[in-house]
Amino acid sequence: MSRWGPASLASGVDLEGLKTVLEKGARLLNLPGETVTVLTLTGDEHLREYNRRYRGLDETTDVLAFAAHEEPLDQRFQAPPGTEHWLGDIVIALPRARRQAREAGHPMDDEVRLLAVHGFLHLLGYDHAEPVEEAKMTTLTNQILASAP
DSSP states (O other): OEEOSOGGGGTTOOHHHHHHHHHHHHHHTTOOTTOEEEEEEEOHHHHHHHIIIIISOOSOOSEEEEETTSOOSSGGGSOOTTOTTEEEEEEEEHHHHHHHHHHHTSOHHHHHHHHHHHHHHHHTTOOOSSHHHHHHHHHHHHHHHHHOO
């Protein structure tokens, strides 16, 4: 895990719980034990810049996923040699996650875990553009979240 910006940005986030939910998801989906995912917790402006640069949308978002095995748009997201189990990067905007948690009336950690699992599933090729895909992704998300304490 990494943080961009002041350390206080991730203040109050259960980082161990976040790590645990992703590990449980990897086991549930039978991924190799060597599987690696980089999770970055940052501010809204970083996600807005990434969204603009990589998706052409000049707006903030809550989570973005950059799969390692897709054709990268720039060299920063290429998997280094010997990292065939690297799934990619998940980037979460914590200020946005805090707002969404307040609006939904649930704890911040629940929101961050939901976003992390969402990004994780995108790294594995799941999507939600079509109703059938969305149902599958929602089912897996709920299974993973329920499997972690």
